[in-house]
Each structure stands twice: as C-alpha cells, then as structure tokens.
Amino acid sequence: xxxxxxxxxxxxxxxxxxxxxxxxxxxxxxxxxxxxxxxxxxxxxxxxxxxxxxxxxxxxxxxxxxxxxxxxxxxxxxxxxxxxxxxxxxxxxxxxxxxxxxxxxxxxxxxxxxxxxxxxxxxxxxxxxxxxxxxxx
Numbered sequence: 001x002x003x004x005x006x007x008x009x010x011x012x013x014x015x016x017x018x019x020x021x022x023x024x025x026x027x028x029x030x031x032x033x034x035x036x037x038x039x040x041x042x043x044x045x046x047x048x049x050x051x052x053x054x055x056x057x058x059x060x061x062x063x064x065x066x067x068x069x070x071x072x073x074x075x076x077x078x079x080x081x082x083x084x085x086x087x088x089x090x091x092x093x094x095x096x097x098x099x100x101x102x103x104x105x106x107x108x109x110x111x112x113x114x115x116x117x118x119x120x121x122x123x124x125x126x127x128x129x130x131x132x133x134x135x136x137x
Contacts, residue, residue, distance in 0.1 A: 051069065052069050055072075072125055074124075074125075075122055082117055085117075088110060089111035092107025
C-alpha cells in the first residue's frame with residue numbers, strides 16, 4: 001500500500017511540474033512581440049523546408065524524400081515516448097504487480113510492446129534507405 005502511495009505521489013509531482021513548465025512557457029510566449037514569434041516560425045518553416053529539400057535531393061524523388069523525412073522524425077520522437085512506456089510497464093511489473101499476477105503480466109506486456117515499437121521505429125529508416133538507395137539504384 002505504501003508503494004502505491006509513493007508512486008501516486010511521484011506521478012502527481014511529475015504532472016504538477018509539467019503544468020508549471022507549460023504555464024511558464026505560455027507566459028513567456030505572451031510577453032514576446034508578435035513579430036519575434038512570426039520570425040521564429042518563419043525560421044522553423046525554412047529549416048524544415050530545407051531539410052525536406054535535402055531528403056528529396058538525396059532520394060531522387062519527392063515521395064521518397066517525404067517518406068524518409070517522416071521516418072527520421074518518427075525515429076527521433078519514438079525514443080522518449082518508448083522510454084516513458086517502458087518505465088510505466090516496469091512500474092506495473094515490478095512495483096504494482098508484486099502481489100497481483102494480472103498486473104504483473106500487464107506490465108510485462110507493456111515493456112515488450114514498447115521495446116518492439118522502439119526497435120521498429122529505429123530500424124525502419126535504415127531498411128527504407130537500404131531498399132530505396134540500394135535496390136532502386
């Protein structure tokens with residue numbers, strides 16, 4: 001029972017900290033002038049556009065370049081998402097599932113699922129590059 005309380009308190013603290021970070025960012029965003037924000041958005045758009053153009057040039061066609069860009073973005077963002085999922089699964093398996101086997105099995109299934117998703121998201125861009133550049137010519 002104490003472990004559940006500790007885990008609940010930790011989760012509540014993490015949620016509260018994320019809210020304070022969001023509020024701090026939103027307050028800073030309100031303080032900025034609109035021209036600075038528009039300039040930043042324009043710079044982000046240009047950097048994304050230039051990197052997309054690099055992928056299109058590297059792969060030789062627009063659809064292959066867009067697919068490679070999307071796969072690279074998924075590869076980058078899958079790492080923190082899967083680590084959080086693995087941590088949640090480990091909490092279910094090792095902390096909450098000590099006395100309940102169904103909760104333990106749920107945690108084990110979560111860990112296996114997120115490790116599988118992580119491996120797929122990390123190897124898919126490599127496989128795509130090998131197939132498109134290697135066999136297509």
